[in-house]
Every structure is written in C-alpha cells, then in structure tokens.
Amino acid sequence: MARYSCLALAGVLLIVVSVASGYAQTEAQTAAATAAKASPGLVGALSKEMNATPEQSAGAAGALFGVAKSRLNADQFSQVAKAVPGMDSLLNAAPTGGGGGGVGGALGAASQLGGSAGGLANAAAAFSKLGLSPDMVSKAVPVLVSFVTKSGGANVGNLLAGALK
Numbered sequence: 001m002a003r004y005s006c007l008a009l010a011g012v013l014l015i016v017v018s019v020a021s022g023y024a025q026t027e028a029q030t031a032a033a034t035a036a037k038a039s040p041g042l043v044g045a046l047s048k049e050m051n052a053t054p055e056q057s058a059g060a061a062g063a064l065f066g067v068a069k070s071r072l073n074a075d076q077f078s079q080v081a082k083a084v085p086g087m088d089s090l091l092n093a094a095p096t097g098g099g100g101g102g103v104g105g106a107l108g109a110a111s112q113l114g115g116s117a118g119g120l121a122n123a124a125a126a127f128s129k130l131g132l133s134p135d136m137v138s139k140a141v142p143v144l145v146s147f148v149t150k151s152g153g154a155n156v157g158n159l160l161a162g163a164l165k
C-alpha cells in the first residue's frame with residue numbers, strides 16, 4: 001500500500017511540475033507578445049534585421065537592455081529607458097535561467113561577472129534560449145543603438161553603445 005502511495009505522490013508531483021513549467025513558458029510568451037506590442041518600431045526593426053519573430057526580437061532586445069542596465073548607473077539607464085517605449089515589457093521578455101520572463105537568471109549574472117565578455121556572453125546565451133544564433137547579438141546591437149539615438153538623441157545613443165561594447 002505504501003508503494004502505491006509513493007507512486008501516486010510522484011505522479012501528482014510530476015503533474016504539478018509539468019503545469020508549472022507550462023505556465024512559465026506561457027508567461028514568457030505573453031511577456032514577449034506584450035513587449036512586441038509596446039515597442040512595435042524597435043521590435044519590427046529587430047525582426048527584419050535578424051529574420052526573427054516579434055517575440056524573439058522582443059526577448060533579444062530585453063536581453064541586451066538587461067546587459068545595459070547592469071552596466072549603466074540608474075540615471076544613465078533611466079535616460080535610455082525613456083527613449084524606448086515599453087522598456088519594462090522588453091526587460092520582462094528576456095529569457096531567464098528558469099525559462100520565465102524577467103531579467104533574472106542568466107542576465108542577473110551579467111552584473112556579477114562584469115566586463116564586456118560577461119555581459120555579452122550572457123546576452124548570447126539568452127539569444128540561444130530564444131532560438132536565435134548567438135552571433136545575432138552583433139546584428140541586434142546597432143539596431144538598438146540606432147533606435148535609441150533617433151528617439152533619445154545622440155548622447156543617449158552613445159550611452160547605450162558604450163554599455164553594449
């Protein structure tokens with residue numbers, strides 16, 4: 001009887017984990033779709049440049065903005081954020097270590113590692129989780145910088161460019 005109880009408990013746990021995993025994926029997809037709608041100009045430009053879906057592009061932008069956020073002081077990042085509609089949605093669309101939305105997980109490590117390689121390596125890992133080639137980071141950065149320069153001015157674009165070098 002105890003054996004059946006253990007099997008039943010294991011089955012229930014498997015179902016709970018499966019549902020939670022599905023919920024996390026759905027939550028990430030919803031965050032990416034919301035981000036794509038919140039910043040259609042930027043997401044459209046990224047989609048075209050990277051030949052990616054709007055959801056992939058929103059996650060990619062969020063990953064790179066997450067790197068910038070970890071490298072800029074709060075005032076500097078605030079200037080960048082003001083130039084990008086839907087910045088919070090984009091940051092939430094970035095993949096994390098657990099597969100959900102937000103800037104934790106892989107991107108949170110960017111601030112701990114510091115340095116150019118650490119941040120962009122984490123962005124490349126995020127791109128992989130989105131189903132994008134890690135070398136797409138080099139295509140995405142100029143699109144983000146151009147967008148921010150047009151909407152926030154040359155000084156703000158330079159801030160972002162410096163943070164993503």
